[in-house]
Amino acid sequence: GENVEQHPSTLSVQEGDSAVIKCTYSDSASNYFPWYKQELGKGPQLIIDIRSNVGEKKDQRIAVTLNKTAKHFSLHITETQPEDSAVYFCAASAHGSSNTGKLIFGQGTTLQVKP
């Protein structure tokens, strides 16, 4: 079955710097890759996603890149702010005519942005 590996497990950056979190997946049939942000005491919040028919997607300070050949995708946060501090999860899902809705999550990255 699908397996998603996420690195690093913790990341500390200075405010204003960029942060990059990387994930690899095992199932070549995966075609949907969301990223979630989870703040303390809250559920995961979808922040950006990408489908396999594009290589990059950007939304203000966050961007996601996808390399289907290498089976990895990354989250990029630029001009980090203290409120970006949270746990970030990547996930992969196979979607198509037999979509099961099954998301396989990475282990999470705790991002700390120091003022």
Next chain:
Amino acid sequence: ETGVTQTPRHLVMGMTNKKSLKCEQHLGHNAMYWYKQSAKKPLELMFVYNFKEQTENNSVPSRFSPECPNSSHLFLHLHTLQPEDSALYLCASSQDLSSGRSEQYFGPGTRLTVT
């Protein structure tokens, strides 16, 4: 707020108790999910419902019993739990599984402690 609510937010129960977790979504979705989030582990999918029908049971022990009376409500009935079942239980919803819309939206979770 994501439009997905969960009650209670916190629950402490003994191993012989019976309790239920409730989830409600106000997004007009037709697919609903239960996930388990334990410390140091990735989110684990437990159950998937699509138009009130269970489509996925991820080898969950029978002491967890889901119920989906309609597309807006999802329950998780708990009985004779073990201490290792202590975790954050997250509910999520999405458009129906054949819609091509894979985005899942999470509730805030129920923090369960089994004593």
